[in-house]
Every structure is written in structure tokens, then in C-alpha cells.
Amino acid sequence: EAQVTQNPRYLITVTGKKLTVTCSQNMNHEYMSWYRQDPGLGLRQIYYSMNVEVTDKGDVPEGYKVSRKEKRNFPLILESPSPNQTSLYFCASSLLRGASTDTQYFGPGTRLTVL
Amino acid sequence: AQKITQTQPGMFVQEKEAVTLDCTYDTSDQSYGLFWYKQPSSGEMIFLIYQGSYDEQNATEGRYSLNFQKARKSANLVISASQLGDSAMYFCAMRGNSNSGYALNFGKGTSLLVTP
Numbered sequence A: 001e002a003q004v005t006q007n008p009r010y011l012i013t014v015t016g017k018k019l020t021v022t023c024s025q026n027m028n029h030e031y032m033s034w035y036r037q038d039p040g041l042g043l044r045q046i047y048y049s050m051n052v053e054v055t056d057k058g059d060v061p062e063g064y065k066v067s068r069k070e071k072r073n074f075p076l077i078l079e080s081p082s083p084n085q086t087s088l089y090f091c092a093s094s095l096l097r098g099a100s101t102d103t104q105y106f107g108p109g110t111r112l113t114v115l
Numbered sequence B: 001a002q003k004i005t006q007t008q009p010g011m012f013v014q015e016k017e018a019v020t021l022d023c024t025y026d027t028s029d030q031s032y033g034l035f036w037y038k039q040p041s042s043g044e045m046i047f048l049i050y051q052g053s054y055d056e057q058n059a060t061e062g063r064y065s066l067n068f069q070k071a072r073k074s075a076n077l078v079i080s081a082s083q084l085g086d087s088a089m090y091f092c093a094m095r096g097n098s099n100s101g102y103a104l105n106f107g108k109g110t111s112l113l114v115t116p
Helices: none
Strands: A003-006 A008-011 A017-024 A031-040 A042-051 A054-057 A077-078 A087-094 A109-115 B003-007 B011-012 B019-023 B024-025 B032-039 B046-052 B064-069 B075-081 B088-096 B110-115
Touching: A003 A087, A008 A017, A017 A031, A017 A087, A017 A109, A042 B011, A077 A087, B003 B088, B011 B019, B019 B110, B024 B075, B032 B064, B032 B075, B046 B075
Parallel strands: A008 A109, B011 B110
Antiparallel strands: A003 A017, A017 A077, A031 A042, A031 A087, A042 A054, A087 A109, B003 B024, B019 B075, B032 B046, B032 B088, B064 B075, B088 B110
16 A cells, blocks of 8 residues: 555653654655644645755754655654644655646654653 | 635535535746645545646546636635545645745645534
């Protein structure tokens, strides 16, 4: 089944404790992206990647890191989480045949709470 | 800059009836894609339907159809024969070459409640 998977689905952690949210897709997509969704602010892009070893900042990259060592995986790293990073996080992927028309498929989301 | 507007914060529809969720957009891109996503209370973001800016036919996917009026810059979602499981938030989104990071630009969403 074609899908984007994220783990964990739910996470409660404390300020400053490093964490990684994994994302994997089995559709051989070049493009992958991380978003966060917050009430009143909608979905905002954190980082994106056009291919292996090619990553770039989105609209809200502060406090996050990513890596793309393999095409299928795009982990999101919070080196020192803070309460303002409490959010619902989505990983998404798409082809890059024509960036304006390719559908982005989303993972199931990760609900992160930072105390 | 792109803008997606969904003017209906909440909608009610009775089971088996059809419902239209409105979406208007603004962009200077010539080539763009319009998308609808469903977000149930469990939180996933589920892709429903896509319309390309150069597509002449309105997109359809099962009970979902997209009423695309390019001159009016509208891309309304029509759900036919509503089911209780259709109760969710619905987001209209756009992607174009001017989007920073090729990100999707989302509207604020419409909450749909299907009643028995």
C-alpha cells in the first residue's frame, strides 16, 4: 500500500530533551516536506527536501533540523524542544514531475506536547 | 502572493444530501494545482481531489467533484450523497511555482457536520 508513515504518533516530552520524529514513504517520491499545524495559524512548512542530500528551510525552521540520507526517509529533529513547539506535525511527500501540480500525500501526523 | 479563502467556517448537511464547500483563490501563477483535503477528528490529512489550472474538465473522484471556475478563481468541492463519516474539517489548498519550497498553501478550513 502506498503510504507515508510517521513515528511516533503521540509524544509527550520535556523541555530540552532531544527527540526525532521519523518519516518514511514507499512511493519513490523525490520531494518531502514537514509541516506543523497550529490553531489559528493553519499549516506552515518547516523544512523541505527536493532529493537525497538536498534540504532547505521552509517558513518556520527555527528550532528544527532535518536530514535526507535516503530517498524514502526524512526525519525531523528537535535538538532542544521548547513548549512553543507543541503542535501537530505532518510529513508529506510528492513527485516532482511538475511541482505545481503534484499531489502531496500526508502522513498520519504526530501530536507533540513539550512540557 | 497566493491566497486561499474558505468563507464557511462551519456547515451542516443531512445524510444523503449533497453539499458544496466554497473555495476562492488568488495567484499570479499561470500553472497551479488546487487540492482538497479532509481532516477528521483523528487528525490525519487525507487527499481527496485535485484540479490542475489547465484542466478543462472538472475533476471527479467517487462522491467528490470539484467545480472549477477559472475566471472566477473558485474551486468548490461538491460532496454528493453525504455520509456520517464525511463529518470532518475540509481544507482547500493550492500549489504553484511561486510557492516557497513548493509548499501547499492552505485555506482556514470548513468544518462539516453530517446529521442523520
